[in-house]
Amino acid sequence: MKIGIIGLPQVGKKTLFELLTQQKIATEEGYGDKQEVKMGVARIRDERFDRLVEMYHPERSVPATVEVILLPKFDKESISSGIFLKSLEKCDALCHIVRVFSDDSIFHVDGSVDPLRDIEKVFEELILSDLILVEKRLERMESDKKKGVSTPHQAKEEVIMKEMKKMLDDNKPLMNFTLSDEDKKVMSTYQFLTRKKMIIVLNVNDNMISDETLLNQAQEKYDSYGARVMQVSAKIEAELSSLSSEEREMFLSDLNIKTSALNRLSQLYFEALGLISFFTVGPDEVRAWITRKNSSAPEAAGAIHSDLQRGFIRAEIMKTQELFDAGSEPALKEQGKMLLKGKDYIVEDGDIMHVRFNV
8 A cells, every 4th residue: 555645845755754664864965855755654653553563562563554646746847757757656555645724934835835735736736636637548548539540448548538638637636537347448658647546635824634624615615536644743743753642642731632643643544545453462462453344254264375365264353442342352351352254354454353164
């Protein structure tokens, strides 16, 4: 799973990347060149996983992770860069960092802070990129028809491309463009940027974190695009990252914040991509795994190892909250809440699973 961090200059992309990946970008690395792409691995932050580690004291704990790609600059010159576009195409979702904070010492590329304008500007660039792709492909297909080398596959593709062009010409992203299963096969070689899931992150001043006026405006405006919107104070998150667990809880309580914004961002990754996490536990290891929503028990087992899916017999299932409430596995079993499930069981977010199999 790959998440691409995008946004205009000086909006906090680098800070959020460093906080997510715990990977410091040194100034001397020359960050900011339009050809430069930074890559890192971010832990999916999940309080349930942390509690399971505290409960089992395993020799090893392995959280779920996501690959994060930081694209340093977003403008007409950069988006025309082959490296830039190829990096975006590899992403499963895009995370657009938007500047809301005010700071006279940090310039804004357009001279003033206007979050809704900036969100629209980035959408327009993505739409333009897809429109150029569609127009070039239509031109090529028209040329092939004149040469008499057009195929039935191209004929289907041309119909879809022309419909896509209408939407893009209206300055609308392709997120809501409906494709049948057959259409998806026809268009499988293309990576349209505006069909990717979008998470919009409003980077606010620390004293604005409880004011959700702009958050609600942005969510209402871009909900039809399927975009998810959240807000974060990079300054607060940077302070939180240097605190112990106990200090962090006190700090959040003082600010009347229920959970770290980075935890919420992790949840949005999963929501956007239709994913859930489940766990395997024991004294040797506690590990978080990722699978698609509505995965059957054998399909989820396949995320652990293909042999488990191939030889699946049944799964022993515990619900995390029920385990926490019971206090231990023996207590949960005594309550009759340790379940045996077969191949038809649909794994739920937060399930703890022990797979019985035979290959």
